[in-house]
Amino acid sequence: MPTTTAAQQRAEAKLSYNAFLEGCPSRQLLARISDKWVALILAALSDEGPGTEGGGEPRAMRYSELSRQLTGVSQKMLTQTLRALERDGLVIRTVTPTVPVTVTYELTELGVSLQQVMRGLKQWAEAHMDEVFVHRGDYDAREA
Amino acid sequence: MPTTTAAQQRAEAKLSYNAFLEGCPSRQLLARISDKWVALILAALSDEGPGTEGGGEPRAMRYSELSRQLTGVSQKMLTQTLRALERDGLVIRTVTPTVPVTVTYELTELGVSLQQVMRGLKQWAEAHMDEVFVHRGDYDAREA
DNA sequence: GGAGTTACGCACTTTGAGGTGCCTACTTCC
DNA sequence: GGAAGTAGGCACCTCAAAGTGCGTAACTCC
Structure with a gap:
């Protein structure tokens, strides 16, 4: 027992x-x-793409645009995650009835403020994760 | 396709x-x-218990003490999570060969700095999560 | 008239984090 | 001498999150 x-x-x-x-x-x-894709979607929508190094200006993006930037995301998960974020008031979904329908997603004010906090995480990660990796290496070496 | x-x-x-x-x-x-228990362990080790309202002073705790404070954690998960945190250099495990062996866990400097960031999350949550809940309610009401 | 595009929906399957139960060695208390 | 506590190890099981595949409505282009 x-x-x-x-x-x-x-x-x-x-x-x-x-x-x-x-x-x-x-x-x-x-x-x-x-959620696996939430952080990445927030980052993409605040223009923190890999090559761009944008200043973090919030930016509206189309579904297909997001799908291209978040390499490896399945269509199902992208839709599902965006719906969840919309439900929480973190992004706005806008449908424009063009030729093939156009849907754009954009951070709300709430979403932007959350993204600020996420940046704090990112900064800690960039500053300290290498230290963590060293510890991991030492620990594993001791085990073997 | x-x-x-x-x-x-x-x-x-x-x-x-x-x-x-x-x-x-x-x-x-x-x-x-x-990880389900990481945030809670960090919080407990920095004395952010529920009733205590401690100032966040890092504090060494015994295995059984943690097990009591983290209501509902299984022994397996507690051990597993603590090992992972030790491997990453976020906590130190100290064994004292007393009568029944005593093991204490304590945040490292790295662990303390991570906990600071976690506090940022906590503050955002306390400030904005109710707003999120309102959005959720609205969204769900519109669906029905 | 068939192929292509956009933004999904739906059903099935897989994977792994987490949970549960059972086990230990050592000692002390009653 | 049996019960209890301390700090776990080990094997199995479950269930929900994530992935995969297939289908769709509307329109346009060639």
Whole structure:
């Protein structure tokens, strides 16, 4: 028997996750940005493409344009992720009934503010991830 | 046939993910903090418990202590996550050969600096997630 | 008149993160 | 001498996120 049974843990969780677990806004935010393509879509829509080095000016993009920039994304996941972002008020979807229908996506003000935070992550990553990789190498070398 | 076949996309990805996809440090960082328990462990180790409202002073904690605070975590996941964080140089594991062996975990300097960034996320969440929830409600209401 | 484009929808399948249960060695307490 | 606590290891299972394939409506171009 483990220190506490699974049933006990579940029961406790139901009572005490009120402020620190599951339902709290921070967890929800993490769940959002953890989606595989969310960060990339936000980055693309704020013009942080690979070659461009844009100043981060928010920019409207077409579905096909996004699909080209996010190399490897499936059409299903792109649509699904964009819908989720639209639902959360982070992007706006605009349909223009042209010859073949044109759909553009653009960051909202809320989306832009979130992207600012994501930049903080990016900066930390650029500053410290190499250090993390060194640690990983050392750790793995010690194991072998 | 979709606009590009899956095989084509894979081939392109292999050539062009150098700076914007997969291997880039930002993605790696996201993968780390997306682990279900990472954020909570970092928070606990920097004394951001639910009732305490600690000032964020980094604090060494025992395995069992963490297990109690992170309501609902399984022993396997706690061990697994702690090992990953140790491997990345974000926490230090200290074994003291007392009566029953005592193991403590503590944030490294690197871990503390990451936790700072996580606080940025937390602050955005506290400031804007309610707005997101409103958007969700509106969106869902329109659908029905 | 058939091929191509845009922006998807739908159904099926796969993959891996996470969960669960069962096990340990050592010691101390009652 | 059996129960309990500490810090895990190991093997199996589940389920949801992500991927794959195929279809579509409307129109246009050649």
